[in-house]
Amino acid sequence: MREQAARAVEMSAARGAAGEAASLDIDVVDIDHYFRSQSDRPVHAVDDVSLQIPQGQFVALVGPSGCGKTTLLNMIAGLVEPSSGRIMVGGTPIKGSRPEFGYVFARDTLLPWRTVRQNVEFVLAMSGVDRRERAGIANDWLKRVGLQDFGDAYRYQLSQGMRQRVAIARTLATRPRLILMDEPFAALDAQTRLILQNEFIRLWEETGATVVFVTHDLTEAILMSDRVVLMTRRPGRIKIDKLIDLPRPRNLEADRFTPEFRLSYDQLSDALREELDRL
Amino acid sequence: MTIDVKANPAVASSPAPRRMSKNVRFIGGHLGTLSAQISVGIVALLLWELAAHYKLIDTFFVGRPSAMLLAFAGHMTDSVFWGHAVSTLVATFWGFAIGSTTGTLAGLVLARSKWLATLSMPYITMLNTMPRVALAPLFILWFGVGMNSKIAAAVSLVFFIALINAMAGSRQLDRDLDDLARFLRCSEFTRFVHFVFPVAVPSIFAGLRLGVIYSLLGVVVAEMIAAQTGLGLLITSYTNQFAVSELFSVLLFLMLVSTLLNTSMEKLEKRLLRWQGRE
Numbered sequence: 001m002r003e004q005a006a007r008a009v010e011m012s013a014a015r016g017a018a019g020e021a022a023s024l025d026i027d028v029v030d031i032d033h034y035f036r037s038q039s040d041r042p043v044h045a046v047d048d049v050s051l052q053i054p055q056g057q058f059v060a061l062v063g064p065s066g067c068g069k070t071t072l073l074n075m076i077a078g079l080v081e082p083s084s085g086r087i088m089v090g091g092t093p094i095k096g097s098r099p100e101f102g103y104v105f106a107r108d109t110l111l112p113w114r115t116v117r118q119n120v121e122f123v124l125a126m127s128g129v130d131r132r133e134r135a136g137i138a139n140d141w142l143k144r145v146g147l148q149d150f151g152d153a154y155r156y157q158l159s160q161g162m163r164q165r166v167a168i169a170r171t172l173a174t175r176p177r178l179i180l181m182d183e184p185f186a187a188l189d190a191q192t193r194l195i196l197q198n199e200f201i202r203l204w205e206e207t208g209a210t211v212v213f214v215t216h217d218l219t220e221a222i223l224m225s226d227r228v229v230l231m232t233r234r235p236g237r238i239k240i241d242k243l244i245d246l247p248r249p250r251n252l253e254a255d256r257f258t259p260e261f262r263l264s265y266d267q268l269s270d271a272l273r274e275e276l277d278r279l
Numbered sequence: 280m281t282i283d284v285k286a287n288p289a290v291a292s293s294p295a296p297r298r299m300s301k302n303v304r305f306i307g308g309h310l311g312t313l314s315a316q317i318s319v320g321i322v323a324l325l326l327w328e329l330a331a332h333y334k335l336i337d338t339f340f341v342g343r344p345s346a347m348l349l350a351f352a353g354h355m356t357d358s359v360f361w362g363h364a365v366s367t368l369v370a371t372f373w374g375f376a377i378g379s380t381t382g383t384l385a386g387l388v389l390a391r392s393k394w395l396a397t398l399s400m401p402y403i404t405m406l407n408t409m410p411r412v413a414l415a416p417l418f419i420l421w422f423g424v425g426m427n428s429k430i431a432a433a434v435s436l437v438f439f440i441a442l443i444n445a446m447a448g449s450r451q452l453d454r455d456l457d458d459l460a461r462f463l464r465c466s467e468f469t470r471f472v473h474f475v476f477p478v479a480v481p482s483i484f485a486g487l488r489l490g491v492i493y494s495l496l497g498v499v500v501a502e503m504i505a506a507q508t509g510l511g512l513l514i515t516s517y518t519n520q521f522a523v524s525e526l527f528s529v530l531l532f533l534m535l536v537s538t539l540l541n542t543s544m545e546k547l548e549k550r551l552l553r554w555q556g557r558e
Contacts, residue, residue, distance in 0.1 A: 079461060097462045109459045113477045113554045122473065126463040156556035 023055035024090040024100065024177045024210060026076060031085035033071055045071050046082070047235035055177070058204070058211040060221035060228045062268070064275050068236030069214045070182055076212055077103055077180045089178065099127050102176030102209075104184040108163035110155045116142065117151035120170040127174040141169040144203065161192035168196070172203055179204070181213045185220065197224060198252055205249055218272065222264050223252050230268055233275045240271050339521065346524035347531065354528050364532065366508040367498055370426055374433020375494035379487055381434075382441025387479070389442070390449040391471075407439045415501045424505045433497035437490040441483070448482025449475050481552055488544040492537055499533065 033046035046068040053059050061069040074080040075087055078097040087094045097103070110119050120138035129137065142148050145165040155163060164184060171179060184200075185193045201224055204211060215221050221228045222244055230240040244264055246255050255261055324344045330336045331343035338346070354360040389396045389403075415432045422428040452475055460470045502511025510529055517526040 077462060079458060097464060099464075101462075103459075103462050105455055105459065107455050109455045111456070111473070111477070113480075123463065126465060126469075154554040154556060156554070 025055050026051070026053040026178070026210065026212070027088040028052070028072070028076065029086050029088070031072070031075065031082045031087065033068065033075070033080075034083045044235035046075075047237045049085075049231075049236065049238055051229065051238065051241075053210060053212065055210055056208050057227060058213065058225045060213045060215055060225040061231065062215055062218060062221045062228060062272070063231030063236060063239075064233050064272070065216060066234050067231045067275075068234060069231050072231075072236070073180055073182055073212055073214050076178075077101060099174075100177040102171035102174055102179045104164075104167050104171050104179070104181040106183045106186060108155075108160075108167045110163055110166055112155040115152050115154055116147060116158070116166050119155075119166060120173055123170045124173055129174070137173050141173040142166075144172075145169045145199065159192075161188055161196060164188060164196060165199075168200055168203070172207070175207070177209050179209050179211045181211065183215055184213075186215070186217070193220075194252065200224075201250055201252070218265060218268050219256065222246075222261055222268070223250060223255055228264070228268060230271055230275075233278055239275065240268060242268065338523075340523065342523035342527050347527040350525045350528035351531055354525075354532065360513070363508050363510050363513050366426075366506075367429075367495075367502065367510040368536070370429040370498040370501075370509070371433060371491075371495045373426075373430045374497055375437055375491055377430065378434040378437025378494065379441045379490045382438040382490075383445040383483055383486070385438075386442040386445025386483075387449055387476075390446045390475075390479075396446075403439070403442065407443065411435045411439075412497070412500045415497070415504050418501065419505050424507060429498045429501040429506065429509065432501035433494040436493040436497040440490050440493060441486045444482050444486025444489075445479060448479030451482065452478045481555065484544075484548045484552065488541065488548065491540045491544055495533070495537055495540070 028049060028051040031046055031049045032044075034042040035045050037043045049072060051072075061072060063069050071080060075082050076089070076094065078094045078101070089098070110116075111122065114122060117135070117138050120141060121134040124134045124137055125131070139148065139151065142151055145168060147162060147165055147169070150158065150162065158166070164187070168184070185196055188196060197220060211225075213221070213225065218228075223246075225244055227241070227243050229238055230242070231237065232239045242264060245260050246258065327336075327341075328344045331338045331341075389399065412432070414435055415428075418428040418431040418435070422431055456474055456478070460474045465473065498509070499511040499514070502509035503515050504511075506512040510533060513529050514526060517523075517529065
């Protein structure tokens with residue numbers, strides 16, 4: 001496990017050198033988290049989790065539903081404060097989200113009263129981008145996700161896949177150094193999912209940003225990430241922390257027929273099934 | 280509500296030719312429906328007229344359509360009638376303007392302040408459930424016979440409708456959008472302007488649409504109790520004179536006015552809320 005972490009640092013250092021901005025290594029230390037529930041007894045959601053993620057790494061968090069993976073993601077995002085333990089990003093403790101973070105939610109969370117372009121511009125405005133630059137950046141990113149003709153459309157006029165494309169464009173447009181994603185492709189049909197996974201990987205590979213990606217789809221996790229972290233049933237602990245040794249740039253269609261994918265998949269799915277069977 | 284082909288010229292042309300043809304069919308169906316609806320009205324009026332002609336009903340009490348239409352034509356060219364009508368409409372306008380503005384503002388404030396809402400809610404509920412037209416005599420006592428008491432009666436109705444709708448509306452911000460606002464570090468002000476208020480607008484509009492009609496109701500009731508001018512006064516005096524056809528003529532006019540007000544509100548609503556994409 002230690003060896004793997006060391007390799008992870010190496011890998012990302014190589015990729016980080018290409019990037020320009022400051023590195024935002026993530027250091028999650030001894031996190032415990034309790035939810036208040038309807039009954040008086042608090043629910044133990046996350047149990048003693050520690051996790052180091054170097055700048056530039058693409059990490060998937062997988063596990064049975066309710067295992068606390070989204071909670072862990074939201075803690076890194078600064079949306080949830082852990083009951084105990086600490087989270088450092090780029091050497092400073094997290095207190096709320098930061099401008100260099102981006103978040104792609106499970107549902108698209110577009111503002112339905114704004115057009116597609118206005119949605120991108122709004123997020124740019126909130127990230128402090130100058131008014132005169134917003135339209136140009138928005139148009140550029142809409143073009144990159146193939147929505148240049150839909151700048152004036154409203155949310156209701158878009159398919160689910162197009163909405164999630166806008167959500168991705170608006171997140172990447174702010175040039176985040178850390179991208180948090182909560183099952184961003186789960187609501188899509190299989191065809192659209194594959195297209196968007198490919199598009200996202202392609203866009204991300206140019207950025208050098210760190211990605212923390214929550215999913216319940218093992219295939220997606222292995223094919224897209226550098227590293228898969230599998231959590232146990234609640235209270236969530238880290239059960240497996242595995243580096244995925246597939247070369248970049250990835251090819252999501254071809255990579256699934258490689259021995260590395262097969263081995264990783266077998267190992268992780270056995271572990272996941274063990275968790276699902278445990279009651 | 281009716282012809283919606285040009286509802287979204289920007290987008291409807293390119294991605295959704297199918298929707299076009301559906302709308303065209305819809306219009307055909309709608310015209311058919313409309314003519315059927317008009318026929319029902321004409322048949323009812325004809326039956327009424329025939330029943331009067333063959334003395335099956337006593338026109339002294341229930342009038343007859345031909346006499347009503349004659350009285351209506353007379354009213355339309357009578358400057359005295361228009362004096363009454365203008366008086367009623369001006370009061371309706373002010374009652375609506377004052378009631379809906381103050382009510383909406385109060386609703387938005389109450390939705391933001393938990394303790395203010397807790398303290399005032401029982402009283403608001405009580406005032407709202409009480410039959411407020413019963414307050415009209417009191418307003419006449421306070422403000423005298425004239426414009427002010429009519430406006431007060433209208434405001435007492437419109438205010439609560441607007442308040443309750445604005446309050447309900449601004450509580451509809453869903454969890455995901457709230458998370459987005461938090462993640463983007465929006466200030467309280469930005470959160471209100473870009474999230475809470477737009478979410479509340481449909482509900483506020485539903486209140487305004489009701490409010491217009493209730494404003495007219497409040498004014499006419501106040502005029503029926505005591506007034507120097509106004510259609511409500513005209514209604515009482517025609518009733519006292521057993522001038523049933525003239526009375527029906529005034530009612531017809533009120534019906535046309537309220538339909539016109541309601542339709543204009545719907546039009547305005549559709550324009551402002553075109554992002555909802557409703558038919």
